[in-house]
């Protein structure tokens with residue numbers, strides 16, 4: 001199996017092969033996934049890194065934070081029989097209805113899960129593979145303060161400047177929040193299971209997050225996609241199940 005080639009072909013021919021799903025995508029301006037292959041290069045790299053070409057077809061897989069469900073849909077299409085997905089209702093906001101239409105068109109079972117820093121979360125079972133690509137799970141928005149009209153508000157904070165460029169502010173998980181998250185994920189991995197979490201962006205290469213990077217390196221494999229000079233965009237951790 002040449003996963004890269006076959007996934008690229010699937011994406012290239014998506015509109016022709018899945019017109020119903022494509023129609024649902026188009027309804028969601030915010031979530032309409034890019035079929036531009038470059039967006040998917042890192043996903044392909046990470047899946048191959050996890051050994052997708054050798055996984056038995058009954059491998060239990062969870063796509064944590066799936067949004068438009070492109071990856072789990074494809075994995076099901078190529079014969080994986082135990083594929084689930086989760087998504088955060090809070091993050092989806094008022095686009096949830098659009099997402100639900102897409103998931104039902106894909107026949108995808110999506111659990112609602114919003115992970116909070118240092119709050120235990122539960123999954124329905126243990127998985128062999130947990131994927132968290134392009135995820136902003138590690139944004140601790142509770143510590144982000146916004147002052148508006150002389151009041152302090154805590155919320156996601158996006159702003160557009162006069163040139164229409166967007167600016168996003170967030171506070172990344174600190175060491176104890178990262179440790180808690182890693183331990184919590186481990187509870188839902190089979191003994192040989194692996195979770196790849198592609199924190200996006202990955203701030204921990206910066207000197208001021210050295211403690212966090214050391215913690216990650218102590219408990220996980222920390223890596224980034226090949227020939228990648230934008231490390232903060234395409235870095236990941238791999239958490240292994242307890243043997």
Ligand SMILES: C[S@@+](CC[C@H](N)C(=O)[O-])C[C@H]1O[C@@H](n2cnc3c(N)ncnc32)[C@H](O)[C@@H]1O
Pocket residue numbers: 064065066067068087088089091092113114115116132133134135136137138
């Ligand atoms: C940019 S989307 C990535 C979608 C897809 N995984 C991909 O690779 O294109 C980020 C995802 O992270 C999920 N997410 C963000 N914060 C989360 C949180 N605190 N708990 C659970 N999921 C979260 C969102 O629901 C969303 O599906």
